[in-house]
Amino acid sequence: MDDDLLSGHLQxxxxxxxxxxxxxxxxxxxxxxALLESLEQAGFAVEANTLYPLLRRLEKxxxxxxxxxxxxxxxxxxxxxxxAGARLLGQLFEDWDALTQSIxxxxxxxxx
Amino acid sequence: MTTLTDRYVYAALRTLxxxxxxxxxxxxxxxxADAVDARRDSGEPDEAAETAVLxxxxxxxxLAAGYADRPLHLIGPDLFLDWWRLLKVxxxxxxxxxxxxVTIANLIAxxxxxxxxxxAIGVTxxxxxxxxFWVTFVFVLVERSSSKRMGPFTTWTPAMLPQLPAxxxxxxxxxxxxxxxxxxxxxxxxxxxxxxxxxxxxxxxxPLFNPELWSFWLPYFIVLLIAEIPFALAVWRTxxxxxxxxxxxxxLNLLFAVPAVWLLLTDQVVNPAFAAATGGRWLAWSIGITxxxxxxxxxxxxxxxxxxxxxxxxxxxx
Numbered sequence: 437m438d439d440d441l442l443s444g445h446l447q448x449x450x451x452x453x454x455x456x457x458x459x460x461x462x463x464x465x466x467x468x469x470a471l472l473e474s475l476e477q478a479g480f481a482v483e484a485n486t487l488y489p490l491l492r493r494l495e496k497x498x499x500x501x502x503x504x505x506x507x508x509x510x511x512x513x514x515x516x517x518x519x520a521g522a523r524l525l526g527q528l529f530e531d532w533d534a535l536t537q538s539i540x541x542x543x544x545x546x547x548x
Numbered sequence: 549m550t551t552l553t554d555r556y557v558y559a560a561l562r563t564l565x566x567x568x569x570x571x572x573x574x575x576x577x578x579x580x581a582d583a584v585d586a587r588r589d590s591g592e593p594d595e596a597a598e599t600a601v602l603x604x605x606x607x608x609x610x611l612a613a614g615y616a617d618r619p620l621h622l623i624g625p626d627l628f629l630d631w632w633r634l635l636k637v638x639x640x641x642x643x644x645x646x647x648x649x650v651t652i653a654n655l656i657a658x659x660x661x662x663x664x665x666x667x668a669i670g671v672t673x674x675x676x677x678x679x680x681f682w683v684t685f686v687f688v689l690v691e692r693s694s695s696k697r698m699g700p701f702t703t704w705t706p707a708m709l710p711q712l713p714a715x716x717x718x719x720x721x722x723x724x725x726x727x728x729x730x731x732x733x734x735x736x737x738x739x740x741x742x743x744x745x746x747x748x749x750x751x752x753x754x755p756l757f758n759p760e761l762w763s764f765w766l767p768y769f770i771v772l773l774i775a776e777i778p779f780a781l782a783v784w785r786t787x788x789x790x791x792x793x794x795x796x797x798x799x800l801n802l803l804f805a806v807p808a809v810w811l812l813l814t815d816q817v818v819n820p821a822f823a824a825a826t827g828g829r830w831l832a833w834s835i836g837i838t839x840x841x842x843x844x845x846x847x848x849x850x851x852x853x854x855x856x857x858x859x860x861x862x863x864x865x866x
Contacts, residue, residue, distance in 0.1 A: 468575060469582035485606050488579060489614030492572075504574075510582075513575045 454482050454490065456532070459517050459525040462500060467512040491515055499524055552598055553580050560608035564616055572615060580605070622688050630701045631687045638679050646675045658745060660826060661756065662834020665841060719784070726780040730773050737766060746825035758819045765811060772804055789856035797853040805846040812839040 457480040461471060468488055475482055494500045499521035505512050517525065557576055561569050580601055587597035605611060613620050623631050650671045654664045737757070744753035757766065779800060783793055811817050812835050823831050 467582075468579040469586075472579075472583075473586075483606075484579070484583070484604060485611045485614060488576070489611065489617075492615060493617065510578055511574060512578050513571075 450480075454480055454486070455494070456525065456528045458487075458490065458494065459499065459521050459528070462515050462517045463522070463525075465503075465514040465516040467505075467514050471515070494521070552602055553577065553584075556580070556602050556605070556608055560612045560615075563609065563612045568615070619691060621691075622684070623691055626700055627687055627691055631683065635680065635683050638683065639676060642679060643672055643675055647672055660745075660830055660834070662830045662837060666834065666837055669837070669841070723780050723784040727777055730776050733773050734770050737770060744822070746822060748821070754821045754825055755819050756822050758816060761811075761816070765807065765816075768807070769804070772800070775800065788860035789853055790860070791854070791857045794850075794853035794857040798850045801846040801850050805842055808842050809839050812842070 454475070457475055457478060458471065461474055461478070466474065468491065469484075471491075472482070472484055472487055475487070491500065495502055495515065499518060500515045501518045502513050502515045505514050557573055557580075560576065561573055564572060580598075583601040583604075584594075584597045587600060588594060592600070610620065612618075647668050650667055651664055654667055659667065740756045741759070741762075742753055742755075744755055746754040748754055779793075779796065782796075783789065786793065815835070818831060818835070
């Protein structure tokens with residue numbers, strides 16, 4: 437299998453999952469670099485230059501809230517999933533479950 | 549001392565709106581410092597760590613575009629087709645008008661034929677470039693100004709689908725156009741023999757074309773031009789271009805272009821008396837331009853015939 441072709445399709449398949457993963461991980465407050473690390477550990481590799489603007493976009497959409505923590509020597513912007521974000525996350529999870537079911541059906545060949 | 553990070557942050561922030569800068573700067577610096585620390589903890593030297601982190605972050609302008617939600621293309625897929633259609637319509641409508649206007653103005657001003665052709669080519673190119681630039685410029689502004697994705701200007705409906713080229717109903721306009729063109733061309737060839745901007749001492753017109761050509765070549769071209777009419781009729785009757793018609797079209801073009809270019813390049817076309825009357829200033833380069841234009845038109849016409857034939861055969865095969 438052509439490597440470029442495979443990675444292209446895998447990228448397409450995973451595209452929307454970063455938002456879902458961010459909203460899920462940020463149910464506990466987190467800041468940029470730490471979130472980048474946790475995403476990678478959780479198996480959602482994402483580039484830093486994609487994640488940082490994404491966090492701001494989600495904040496602008498009201499799905500994340502942010503607060504500056506200046507207790508430590510290095511001030512950090514902590515993000516946390518807002519109630520609107522949590523609602524959206526619930527809907528994304530539901531859709532994911534429906535998708536999983538559809539894919540299972542497809543794989544087992546018992547689609548109607 | 550300025551560090552690479554300072555320069556990176558400056559490059560990324562300077563294109564962002566003023567009021568967003570302090571907050572993004574603080575966060576970006578923190579994120580870079582965190583990443584550098586992580587690399588340093590795993591044993592990398594300071595400078596190598598900083599370089600590696602900034603390399604990973606990539607082009608600062610790309611990062612800034614992400615923060616500002618700015619497109620990284622001139623015209624996106626939403627507007628591309630609107631842009632392309634508008635451009636084609638404007639070119640098709642405006643360019644012929646421009647050429648016609650300039651030609652008429654030059655005819656009135658008494659510009660020699662070579663000068664008219666040169667002016668028409670020059671003005672066509674500059675008008676095409678201007679239209680292309682300004683239309684694109686406006687679309688680029690629209691692409692950047694709409695904060696929300698607004699979608700295409702025109703919503704496509706099935707009613708916009710083109711008609712199939714049905715047999716027996718070719719474009720009457722094409723037939724009429726070629727008949728008119730042939731009549732004009734033959735008329736001009738005969739007219740120039742008896743009318744001219746220059747007169748000899750006895751008051752007779754000095755024709756543009758070499759009168760010796762009347763012994764063979766001018767009648768040959770007139771017959772060839774008139775032969776275009778039955779050919780155009782055949783295309784109209786068939787209703788579409790076929791490969792056979794495209795082949796005949798190629799032969800007609802060759803029969804025209806080869807002798808015409810040969811006569812032009814061997815200086816047999818222009819009446820020596822006419823050339824002398826003009827002082828011969830514009831003659832040398834206008835012959836070159838005319839030969840190029842003749843070749844370009846014939847090559848275009850041949851290719852156009854085959855493209856039309858291929859399109860028509862694709863449609864009827866489907």
